[in-house]
Amino acid sequence: MASRVPLQLILNKIKNRSRGSVRCFGTVTEGITSPTASSRHLIGLEHDYSAHNYHPVPVVFSHGKGSAIWDPEGNKYLDFLAAYSAVNQGHCHPKIMKALIDQAQTLTLSSRAFYNDKFPVFAEYLTKLFGYDMVLPMNTGAEGVETALKLARKWGYEKKRIPKDQAIIVSCCGCFHGRTMGAISMSCDNDATRGFWPLLPGQLKVDFGDEAALKKVIIPPDGYLKAILGKALGGNPLASAVGIASLQVIQDEKLAERSAEMGEELRRLLAKTQQQFPEIVLEIRGKGLFNAVELISKSLFPATAYDLCIKLKERGILAKPTHNATIRLTPPLSISLDEIREGAKAFHDVLEHDLPKLVREKPKPASPKAQDTCDRCGRELYG
Incomplete structure (x- = not known):
C-alpha cells in the first residue's frame, strides 16, 4: 500500500486555516473544486462548508470495489464498516450497479401520488422473502424507527384501547436508533440528547436482558402491525x-450463510487477541459479520477508541468507534477469509505496537474524565 498522509499534518493544516484560505488547498475552477483534489483539500472543504455534526475518521473515499476502498492519492484500505452495513454486498457490486444504471436511465422518481412499475414488484418480492403481509417503504433507518413508533402507538390506541395519551414505548438502556426526535427519545446517548430536551414523553427504559422489567410488556396478538400510515x-x-x-445478490451469493461463517472466524481471531490483552479488551460480541469490540477505557487512557481507529486506518483497515471505548467491525458480507485475517491482525498489531505509544505520548488531562452516566437513568455508559 502507498504511504498515507499523516493525520496530524491534516489536522494542523485545518486548524491553522481561515475560511478564505480554501483555494490554497486544491484546484478550483469557476468556484467548483476539481474532482482530482487531494484528501487534505477535501477534508478542509467539508470542515469549512458542512455542519460539524459528525466526527469522521480522516480518510476520503474516492472509489471502491468489494471490500476495498481507495482514496484520491491511490491508497487502498479494507472497509470494516460497510457504511454501517448499508453495502453488505460490497462496494459497486456489478449486478446492483447494472440495476441502478438501467433504472436511472428510465425513471427515477414518481412519488406515492402515483403508481410506478417497480415498487409493486419490489413489495411482493420483499414481503414473500421475509414472510410479512405488507411493507411500508422508508428512506432511512431513523425514519423507519420513527414510523415504527407511530405504528405501535396507533395500534395501542385503536386495537388495545389504551387510554388517550397513555401509550408507553419500551426501549433498552444503551440503545441507539438514530438522531431524529423520536429516536433520541429512546436513547441513552448523551451526545445525541443533550441540547434537545424536552424529549418525547411516554418512554420506559429497561436493561438489556432484564426479564423482570420486560414483564411490564404485553406480547401483542397476531395482526398488530395492520395500520395505515403515509409516506410521500x-x-x-x-x-x-x-x-x-x-436482495437477489444476497440470496444468489448466499451472503447470509457466508456472514455466519466469516463472523465466526473473525470473532475467533479477535478472541485470541483478547486473551493476549485481557486488561484492554473487555468483550467481543456479535452475530455474523455485525460485531463490536468493547475496550476498557481506563486501560486506554488517555487514548480512546477513535485513536485506535486512526491507527487501524494507518494500517489499511477502516473501522468506526462508538463512544470512547467500542469499535464496530461490520465489513461487507462478501469479504474474503484473507481480508478477515488481515483486519484481525491489524487490530492485534494496534494493541501490541501502537497503543503503548499512544498512552505514553498523548497529552494527559489533569485528571481522567469521570465515567459518563446517562442523563436520563443514571446508568454508567460506554466502558
Whole structure:
C-alpha cells in the first residue's frame, strides 16, 4: 500500500486555516473544486462548508470495489464498516450497479401520488422473502424507527384501547436508533440528547436482558402491525429496482450463510487477541459479520477508541468507534477469509505496537474524565 498522509499534518493544516484560505488547498475552477483534489483539500472543504455534526475518521473515499476502498492519492484500505452495513454486498457490486444504471436511465422518481412499475414488484418480492403481509417503504433507518413508533402507538390506541395519551414505548438502556426526535427519545446517548430536551414523553427504559422489567410488556396478538400510515417519497422506482437486485445478490451469493461463517472466524481471531490483552479488551460480541469490540477505557487512557481507529486506518483497515471505548467491525458480507485475517491482525498489531505509544505520548488531562452516566437513568455508559 502507498504511504498515507499523516493525520496530524491534516489536522494542523485545518486548524491553522481561515475560511478564505480554501483555494490554497486544491484546484478550483469557476468556484467548483476539481474532482482530482487531494484528501487534505477535501477534508478542509467539508470542515469549512458542512455542519460539524459528525466526527469522521480522516480518510476520503474516492472509489471502491468489494471490500476495498481507495482514496484520491491511490491508497487502498479494507472497509470494516460497510457504511454501517448499508453495502453488505460490497462496494459497486456489478449486478446492483447494472440495476441502478438501467433504472436511472428510465425513471427515477414518481412519488406515492402515483403508481410506478417497480415498487409493486419490489413489495411482493420483499414481503414473500421475509414472510410479512405488507411493507411500508422508508428512506432511512431513523425514519423507519420513527414510523415504527407511530405504528405501535396507533395500534395501542385503536386495537388495545389504551387510554388517550397513555401509550408507553419500551426501549433498552444503551440503545441507539438514530438522531431524529423520536429516536433520541429512546436513547441513552448523551451526545445525541443533550441540547434537545424536552424529549418525547411516554418512554420506559429497561436493561438489556432484564426479564423482570420486560414483564411490564404485553406480547401483542397476531395482526398488530395492520395500520395505515403515509409516506410521500418512499417506494420510488430507482430504490425499488436497486432493492430487488440487492436482495437477489444476497440470496444468489448466499451472503447470509457466508456472514455466519466469516463472523465466526473473525470473532475467533479477535478472541485470541483478547486473551493476549485481557486488561484492554473487555468483550467481543456479535452475530455474523455485525460485531463490536468493547475496550476498557481506563486501560486506554488517555487514548480512546477513535485513536485506535486512526491507527487501524494507518494500517489499511477502516473501522468506526462508538463512544470512547467500542469499535464496530461490520465489513461487507462478501469479504474474503484473507481480508478477515488481515483486519484481525491489524487490530492485534494496534494493541501490541501502537497503543503503548499512544498512552505514553498523548497529552494527559489533569485528571481522567469521570465515567459518563446517562442523563436520563443514571446508568454508567460506554466502558
